[in-house]
Amino acid sequence: MSFLVALLLFAVLQFGIVGRYDQELRWAFTLRLALLFFAVPTFAALAAPVSLLRLGGPARWSAAADRVMHSRPVRVLGNAIVAPVVGLVLFAVLLTPLAAGIRESGVWAALITVFVPALGFTVLGPLSEPGVLRSSTFVTVEFLLAFVELLLDAVPGIVLRVSNHVLDGSLVHAVGQPWFPSPLRDQHLAGDLLWFIAEVADVPVLVMLFVRWQRTDRREARSVDALSDEEMAELTRAHLQRRG
Secondary structure, eight states: OHHHHHHHHHHHHHHSHHHHHTTTOHHHHHHHHHHHHTHHHHHHHHTOHHHHHHHHSOHHHHHHHHHHHTSHHHHHHTSTTTHHHHHHHHHHGGGSTHHHHHHTOHHHHHHHHHHHHHHHHHHHGGGGOTTOOOOHHHHHHHHHHHHHHHHHTTHHHHHHHHOSSOTTOOOOOOOSSTTOOOHHHHHHHHHHHHHHHHHHHHHHHHHHHHHHHHHHHHHHHHHHHTSOHHHHHHHHHHHHHHHO
């Protein structure tokens, strides 16, 4: 059901009003970009397609999926400390004159359709994978830093909303429908949407981090319970020697 929601949302973004006017209107372009990066990959990741492939897929594909999930690029991008920075950099482009050229280009529209959901899934997918485990100390630090960094995702939206001049430099009023807003009003609407989506998108990431922390804590608790008294005593002595 979650994967079906991801597909339906993707279809709406492609063929609905957002996909129809994303080259003319900043708010439509921003909404499409944000949902392709946040919402579509989140629902797809919650469906756990990679876990299904690793557990029930053909042996060759399962082994390939394991290698990919444990590869350095995926582990870096799937780190909850790095993931918010990726979103911040992506949406910071909307504050530059590059935004107008990207928005009005058909080539960029096609590239965004393919690569933005893939980037979002690469960032969010590992957070929901049970096989990607870290130490409890790292997960705790990751959670605390991610909580601060995830709030930074809203900065581009805030800047778009409070600025009283058009940041991308395109002052041509969009034509086609009587309800099209002025360039500045269009930018403010884009900022409102991006601000709201960035704040709401923090919730599933923090939930995934909490789930990861629970898994790591249970794994470490089981490993400690499996130790004999002699092994536990030796582990305690080694720990005290390092502290000393």
